Each structure stands twice: as C-alpha cells, then as structure tokens.
C-alpha cells in the first residue's frame with residue numbers, strides 16, 4: 001500500500017489531470033487479497049466492486065490458514081491505472097482486509113487455474129480429443145464410451161486454448177476455478 | 190483468532206444486554222439516542238438500571254441517528270444510537286449513510302430477531318448487516334455472546350479512528366438474554382485495521398519545499414481537520430501564522446480556521462466566495478488538508494486550478510488521486526501532518542517569496558463583495574435574516590446546525606465560525622431533515638449553549654417530530670426557519686436549468702408553524718417584517734425552551750454566487766441568473 005510518499009510522482013512542472021479516463025489504456029490485473037475469514041467478508045469485497053462499478057473477471061476464495069482464520073482471495077480485474085489504484089486503496093479500506101498484493105505488477109507472480117472439461121463424441125473426434133489432451137498434459141478423470149472429462153491445470157490462456165481446440169471435437173461444458181496466484185521466491189506476500 | 194486480549198483485563202459473567210451497557214459505560218458513553226422495540230427490550234431493560242447513561246428517546250429512528258451525529262460532531266466523541274430490528278434498523282439507513290459520507294464517528298446498535306429465526310422472514314426481521322454493508326464503515330452480526338464485548342469495543346475503535354465513520358452492531362435477541370463473559374476494551378485491536386497516522390517524512394519535506402517556493406499558495410481545508418480534533422485546527426492556525434498562506438475551506442471544514450482572520454477567504458465551491466474560488470483557480474500551490482475534491486468544490490474538473498502543484502493530506506489513501514491527480518500525496522492524520530509540516534517549514538532558513546502581490550490580487554476579488562444582496566425594508570431578505578441572527582448571537586457560545594437547501598448555503602455564507610465543532614451540516618449526503626435532530630444531539634452535549642437549527646420550511650417537515658423530543662428532554666433548541674414557501678434550491682435549479690418550469694417545488698400547503706410549535710409544547714414565533722426581526726430574534730434567544738421561528742422571507746431569492754455545474758471556478762455567476770449560464774453538458778450533471 002501507499003506509504004504516503006511517491007504513490008504518484010508525475011514528472012515535470014505541471015499537474016496532470018484526468019480529463020477523461022477513457023483515453024487511458026485498460027489493463028488487466030491479478031490481485032491477491034488476504035482477509036480475515038469472518039462472516040460477510042466476501043460480500044464486502046464483491047459489493048465494493050459492484051458498488052463502485054469495477055470489473056471482476058474472476059474470483060477465487062478459500063481459507064488458507066485455519067488457525068489464524070485467514071482467507072486468500074484472488075481477483076482478476078480490469079481498469080485504467082487510475083481505477084486500479086482506487087481498487088487497491090478501497091480494498092485496503094475494508095476492515096477485514098489485511099493486505100493487497102498486486103501479483104501482475106510484482107513480475108514475480110505465478111498464476112494458475114484448474115479446469116474440468118467435458119467432451120463427448122466418438123470415432124475420429126474422440127481419438128483427436130484424447131491426443132490433444134495428452135499434448136496439454138490434461139488428465140482424464142472420467143470416461144464413458146462417448147465422453148471424457150479432462151482435468152487441466154495451467155495458465156488461464158492455456159486452458160482457454162485447450163477449450164477452443166475441444167470445441168469442434170464435441171465440447172459439452174467447462175468448469176473453471178478462476179485464477180489462483182502466488183509470488184515466486186522465498187518471501188511471503 | 191483475530192483479536193488478542195491480554196489476560197490481565199477484567200472478565201466477568203453477565204447477560205448480553207448487561208455486556209452492552211457495561212461496554213458502553215467503559216467506552217465513556219454518557220448519552221445515547223434510541224427507540225425501543227421487541228428485539229432490543231433486553232437492552233432497554235438493562236438500561237433501566239443504568240443511571241449513568243442518559244437515553245434520549247427520539248420520535249423516529251432517523252432522528253436518533255442524526256442526533257448521534259450532531260452529538261459526535263460537536264464533541265469529537267463517538268455518537269451512539271440504539272434501535273430495534275426491522276423498521277427500526279431500516280430507519281437508520283439514512284443517518285448511517287450520512288455519517289459515512291461526512292466521516293462522523295457513530296456506533297449504531299440494532300436489535301435482531303433471535304438467532305434461530307434469522308433467515309426465516311420472521312416478524313421485523315431485516316438483514317441489516319447486508320443492507321448497511323455499503324453504507325457503514327463496518328458492521329457486525331453478533332452470533333456468540335462471548336464475542337459481544339469484544340465486538341462493541343472493536344466497533345468503537347473502528348468508528349473513532351482512521352477516517353471516522355459509522356459502525357453497526359446487530360445483536361440477536363437471544364444473544365442479549367444469554368450469559369457470557371465480559372472483556373474490557375484494553376487489548377482489543379484488529380490486526381487487519383491500522384490507519385496510518387504519521388506522515389512520511391519525505392512527503393512532508395517535499396511539501397515544505399513547495400511552500401518555500403510558492404508565490405501564490407492556498408490552504409484548502411476540509412472536514413478532516415475537524416475530525417482530527419482540536420489539535421489539527423490549532424496546528425492549521427500555527428502553520429498559517431508561520432507562512433501567511435490564505436485559507437479557504439469546504440462546507441464541512443468551517444470553523445477550523447477563524448472566519449475573523451484577515452487571511453480567511455470564506456468557503457469555496459459551488460456557492461463559495463468569489464475570492465476563494467478565484468484563488469483556487471489561480472494558485473500555484475494548493476495544499477488540500479482533510480478535504481476530498483468533491484464535485485461541489487471542484488466544478489469543471491478539467492479546468493480545476495490548472496497551474497498549481499497540488500498536495501493532498503488525507504488519512505484515507507483512497508481519497509488521494511480519486512478525482513484530482515496530486516503531486517504530493519501525504520497519507521496521515523491531519524493534526525500529525527500539519528504539526529510535522531509546521532516543524533519542517535520552521536526548520537527552513539531560506540526566505541520564502543513575498544506573498545503581498547498574491548494577497549493584493551485576492552483583495553481585488555474580495556472587493557467584488559460577492560455575497561452582497563439587494564436590501565429591502567419591506568420584505569425580509571434571507572441573507573439579512575442570517576446576518577441578524579449572527580449579529581445577535583455573538584455574545585453566546587453558539588452551535589449551528591442546518592437542513593439542506595438555500596438556507597444551508599446562506600448559513601454557511603453569512604454565519605461565521607471562529608472555532609471548530611460549532612457547525613453541523615449534512616455535506617456529503619445533503620440530507621434534508623438532518624438539522625433538527627442534530628441540534629437535539631448538540632444540545633444534549635452542550636446543555637448551556639445556544640443551539641440553532643437554520644432550516645427551510647420544506648426540510649424541517651422531514652424530521653419535525655423531533656421538536657417533541659426537545660420538549661420532553663428540556664433541550665432548548667431554536668429552529669430558525671427561512672420560510673420561502675419553496676423548496677428554494679430546487680426552484681433555483683429549475684429557474685436555471687429547466688426554463689422556469691417549477692415542477693412540484695412549491696408547497697401548496699404549509700403548517701402554521703406557530704400553532705405547530707404550540708401543539709408540540711414549544712414556543713412559536715412568526716416574523717415577516719424586517720423592522721421587527723431583531724426584536725423577534727431576541728425573543729427567541731431569551732425564551733428558555735425550544736422555539737420554532739417562522740421567518741417569512743423573500744420567496745424568489747436565489748443563492749449566489751454560484752458556479753453552475755459544468756463550469757470552472759473562474760466562471761461564477763455573481764449578480765443575477767439569466768437562464769443561459771449552463772451549457773448542454775452542465776445540464777446533465779447534478
């Protein structure tokens with residue numbers, strides 16, 4: 001979070017203004033939000049996004065430390081740099097939020113998603129689906145004579161790519177967790 | 190666990206209701222405002238025996254909320270309200286939102302249906318934690334009586350620290366009956382909650398450096414200076430004395446800097462002074478302290494103070510760079526930041542630029558006398574009424590509350606404040622109905638002071654029943670109604686924006702306020718003659734009990750000057766409204 005200095009230090013003598021935020025480029029960000037796992041905390045986070053008109057592309061949440069009642073929420077969002085700065089500041093304003101880590105900006109972020117993908121078909125298509133699944137290192141976790149369920153973990157792009165390839169081969173449905181994140185290296189947060 | 194309690198603190202067994210009262214007592218609560226109902230009866234029962242906590246019975250829960258706000262704003266302490274579940278709680282939503290917008294510390298205790306009935310659409314059940322999630326700083330539904338004391342202490346901590354705000358504690362009835370352990374407030378803290386109080390030294394140095402070079406600096410102060418406490422106002426005055434920087438303030442910040450000071454520019458913004466708005470527009474250094482660049486203050490954002498460096502001191506990081514991009518953000522409590530800044534400025538030996546040319550320029554703006562109005566000896570001009578009210582109350586310690594509308598702006602323009610915490614108004618939410626209950630709250634805290642609600646005839650009808658509260662509790666509040674028979678501010682906008690089509694802004698029928706006062710057990714006064722005004726005001730001031738003063742004023746008066754929405758600070762309307770002031774874009778704004 002801001003330490004009170006240099007959150008923004010525009011160069012040059014002039015102040016900059018938001019004449020129109022629309023001309024700022026929209027960026028995608030992954031934020032890890034560490035919260036006290038108390039009742040309503042997820043509603044507070046989600047309500048903040050809907051109330052202030054921010055986007056949520058994906059959201060995952062689970063308790064990660066039962067002894068300290070800590071949950072970790074990973075949110076993928078989009079906005080201009082100005083909006084993204086506001087999102088972080090407003091998240092920090094929520095009482096049960098302890099920390100907000102910008103995974104994208106940190107450059108050390110790892111993002112993974114788990115997906116379950118059902119494909120139905122027979123003959124050539126069925127063989128092709130299985131072949132591609134092997135290339136993507138997807139696991140087959142259920143199979144019938146006419147269908148597979150693949151389990152695939154990886155970066156979101158990779159999953160989307162796999163889903164696209166399955167589409168002509170009999171894609172039935174997809175279930176994805178949304179992005180999970182953590183930072184490389186030995187430090188926490 | 191989220192909270193550690195030191196073992197040495199006192200622990201005792203008692204009922205949930207007793208825990209509530211004991212915790213309030215430990216928090217130093219002397220007065221609370223409330224209204225009973227089924228779901229809070231156990232707490233009211235415990236209150237029955239608590240002689241040291243005064244409970245003021247309002248007539249509508251919204252009144253309890255605004256009274257708690259008025260109490261808080263005039264004392265710097267936390268306001269407390271107690272209401273029942275369902276309708277009692279939903280009636281509190283407006284004051285809770287009001288307190289959030291204006292950063293007023295308030296703890297609202299709501300009763301809830303018994304735990305086993307929650308979620309069943311039980312009688313008088315409302316999901317008040319759900320409803321208030323976005324309008325309270327924080328809220329709790331207590332599910333375990335052993336957590337109750339901790340939750341209440343935490344609620345006070347959160348309401349009063351950082352950027353203050355309202356906190357709701359929802360307590361199911363069975364929890365109020367259950368027996369649990371009381372813990373003291375010592376050691377209650379919330380690890381995830383730690384507002385930054387002290388400024389970053391580098392940021393302070395950067396500001397001091399900017400001050401040392403500025404030729405046209407201005408201090409733009411807000412409600413945060415008041416919230417930060419008397420130290421902040423004191424530090425502001427010292428910093429100003431050291432640097433000579435002219436000062437303007439938002440509506441919420443009036444009183445932090447003395448209006449009698451020669452470097453006071455008056456309020457800024459939509460109905461602010463010509464000198465303040467021009468100085469904001471033409472400054473080369475803007476030091477914003479505890480204000481938040483509200484749209485009522487900035488006017489057209491792309492034309493807002495185009496050539497200045499901007500400093501923003503605020504305890505809430507989300508306020509910084511929200512509307513206006515600033516050059517030096519300082520996340521800190523106002524008092525701490527201003528004190529540090531004073532030290533840093535004093536430390537610099539280099540001579541600062543002479544501010545005389547800047548002040549001379551300001552004087553030319555001041556010479557426009559932007560608040561002047563056409564006097565009349567046949568009809569009471571609303572501005573004149575406030576001027577007289579101010580003149581006749583100078584001898585006494587006076588607290589002013591307001592409703593919302595033209596009268597509110599005239600009060601801000603023509604009543605002058607030299608001390609913080611003496612001006613209570615609904616700024617952020619603009620809540621009609623705020624003023625009277627707020628005055629009730631202020632009078633509870635300051636029984637011997639003069640407390641006046643400057644009201645409009647429309648606004649007062651929103652919470653007028655609270656006069657009955659004032660009568661019951663011998664609170665001699667004075668309600669001074671600028672009665673123009675119109676929702677004047679609405680009428681003014683319709684004149685300005687909607688081709689003088691006055692759709693539903695005239696009250697065809699108004700109560701006889703004098704009779705109304707009498708019906709409620711108060712004293713009523715009416716005046717429509719400028720020659721009699723002083724005498725009537727004196728009558729009001731001398732009356733020992735609550736007074737409702739129906740001051741009949743000029744009906745079509747406009748509140749000027751005005752920056753029409755969508756215009757810049759240097760595009761103020763000074764004299765008369767012609768109807769062509771607002772462009773297409775401005776019309777779409779509020």
Ligand SMILES: Cc1ncc(C[n+]2csc(CCOP(=O)(O)OP(=O)(O)O)c2C)c(N)n1
Nearest residue numbers: 594595596621645646647648675676677678
């Ligand atoms: C609860 C609420 N409803 C509506 C409004 C919109 N509003 C703002 S000012 C105003 C008129 C106020 O009339 P009055 O109290 O007579 O004051 P005047 O402007 O005439 O001084 C209205 C309706 C509001 N601010 N608050």
Ligand SMILES: [Mg+2]
Nearest residue numbers: 645646675677
């Ligand atoms: Mg009116």
